[in-house]
Amino acid sequence: MNYSNKENYFDAIIVGSGTCGATIAKELSSKHKNVLILERGGNDPLKESLMAYAKISNEVPVAGKLKDMRAFTTGGSTAMYLAVADLPPVDTFKNLGIDLTEDLEEACKELPISEISDNFIGAQAKKLGESARALGYDWKKKLMLVDQSKFDNKNFYEVKWKARTFVDSALRDGATLITQATVSKVIHDNKKAIGVEYTIGKKKEVFKAYGEKIVLAAGSLATPVILRESGIKNVVSHGFYINPSIGLIGSIRGLSSAENFCGCMGAKVDDEIELMDANFHRFLFNVGMLVSAKPLRIAAYPRHVGITVKVKEPVGGELTADGKFNKKLTDNDHRKLEKGLGVARQILENAGAGKIFKTELISGGALGTLKIKEHVDEKLQTEYEGLYVCDGSILPENDRVTPTFTLVCLAKYLSRHLAATL
Template identity: 80%
Template sequence: MKYSNIEEHFDAIIVGSGTCGATIAKELSKQNKKVLILERGDNSPLKESLLGYAKISNEVRVTDKLKDLRAFTTGGTTAMYLAVADLPPIETFKNLGIDLTEDLEQVRKELPIAEISDGLIGAQAKKLSESAIQLGYDWKKKLMLVDQSKFNHNNYYEVKWKAKTYVEEALSNGLKLVNQATVSKVIHENKKAIGIEYSIGKKKNTFKAYGEKIILAAGSLATPIILRNSGIKNVVNHGFYINPSIGLIGSVPGLSSAENFCGCMGAKLDDDIELIDANFHRFLFNVGMLFSGKPLRIASYPKHIAITVKVKEPVGGELTEKGKYHKELTEDDHQKLKRGLDVADKILKNAGAKKIFKTGLISGGALGTIKIKEHVNTNLQTEYDNLFVCDGSILPDNERITPTLTLVCLAKYLSRHLIASF
């Protein structure tokens, strides 16, 4: 195909600058590939503040009552995540024909992956841990993506790894980043992807960019809609999963604590129910109390301890013809939540907590909308040549992990294959 403007032709066009998009951009730009990222959000400095979060937050309804939270900004949802990092399920992916072993080794060298050291864990998290272990639960530390060497007890947000750092590295290597770009569809000819159609901001004007490789990394809720708009209709035909979560918070008289890295510890009750330390640092605690209608608790932050209950629910639901996601939680799902809450309540009370209250139910992230070996092959390519998918939409449902580290590895894996194919 001939292009009217050679400046609009790229080696790779990436939709989305979150974990996968940023990683792929970094890897390709290092190899002197001409790369374009189209990011729906803007490129403002990231700040942990009510205004900062409100500016980038976006919610998508996934059940009648639950919405999934995502971030529209350079770096995607890592701009407002907890930085918890589960290891990729290597064997699960090997069974699907994808070997992430080499990629995990590389990621371990690049990212600050470690358990939080004892000296940086606040009294709230320690109190919760002691109570859970005393009651016989296998309460253990979790890996986190935190640069502890730079931590000064005031920069909880700044020391978390964010995908934006990879975008900035790619920019120094020649990446072109277009912000406030909403992608409508993939341009294709004879079942081969050749470009992207998008708009900027609120303007109705449509722009086109052309590339050798097109990578959809827009997120598990946005990517299937783009695929459908591009003529691939069978996405989400198995539904998706959300891992519904709910919290318990109580006040322990006499407890005084420094702040905490939320999510740094936890335990599995069984394959379907997980308990997670939910002792936020002060800013996030204050936000939570405001949204929970408990503003008077803000003043007594050091006395509070909290647990999040997360449950595994079956894959299901649909993406309607109108582009809306929908599924329903079952009675079994609610029973799992109740069992988890009962144990969380025992742990809190054993720790001396009083005035315990329950937070609202939230979506744990809508994932698994696209199936490997059905919607994409082992190189993550769709039924259209040169069109690839790499984001939370392709995460298998049998391993319900915190996805960030796995997504970085998948992006490294895809990058290797893309570089070899140029």
């Protein structure tokens, strides 16, 4: 079928404007490709406030009562993330037929990725690091996506890189953005993807857009559902992983700290347990205390120190017939969490912390729902010609890196191949 005479025909339709969708849109638009971006959320200015977060946040159960949080807004979950970054596992992807070398080099030049300067690390984080190293743990700085050249010791939120900047670049180069657009399925003809169906807001009217290439970058919680509704039934056939995490927060008498970039340091206890600095800047700390039903601690912010414990759990679980994710943590998973909490408590107490309490267990994201070389090929194309996936769905289970920077590199990789064939 030929839809090239339609006004709503595009070189590429990108479902989702998060890290991958924004990157692909920017790359293709800069090469004069006609791009449509469909975003489920809105495009209101980003702010770090309770009202703003409540408006864009959405929780999805992934393991019993354990939920994963995502953001419905232009730029996706980078509107709410900590900006912690890991380099992509280049060798793992190379073994899967995906060479990210060129894309990693380009992303490092383009994004503000570096360790946080000592001048911008508060006494809380420094105290924690000193305690951990004194106990023999290799507590060291993490990479972060933060533009430190613009930091004024107050604008923690504003200096974090956000995918929305890439969307803005794509729009300047002629891309089209439709917000409040929920994609239900991909339109295909003889196993060739030719378009998508979507609704806008709460209206029931179904819209259609057609394109040469369709990219699902809706996130690991949405993309598998869209694929299944589009006729691809073997998604989530191996389960997924969530990296369950829990925190310990304590108070050190006499400590007086400035604010911090949360997650700027950490260490591995072993191959399956990782500890991360959980010294939030004041706004996020206040939110955390409210969520933890500890409002009286808000006034004592400068004395508080925290550690997040994150563990690897086996891939498993399912996407049920009604489109819900379901997984159970094992007894061994809980033992790893308890072991990590024991080490975290030891570090906190060695730093002089008391009044220690445990936060709620959270999900680190339902990732790896699709497998490269099974659900998508080395060009990230599905069994439908012209239909690609690029988001946390395809992250390998072996190297569980903090995903944002890896996703930028993957999106650049896919963009190169798409641009060469359009």
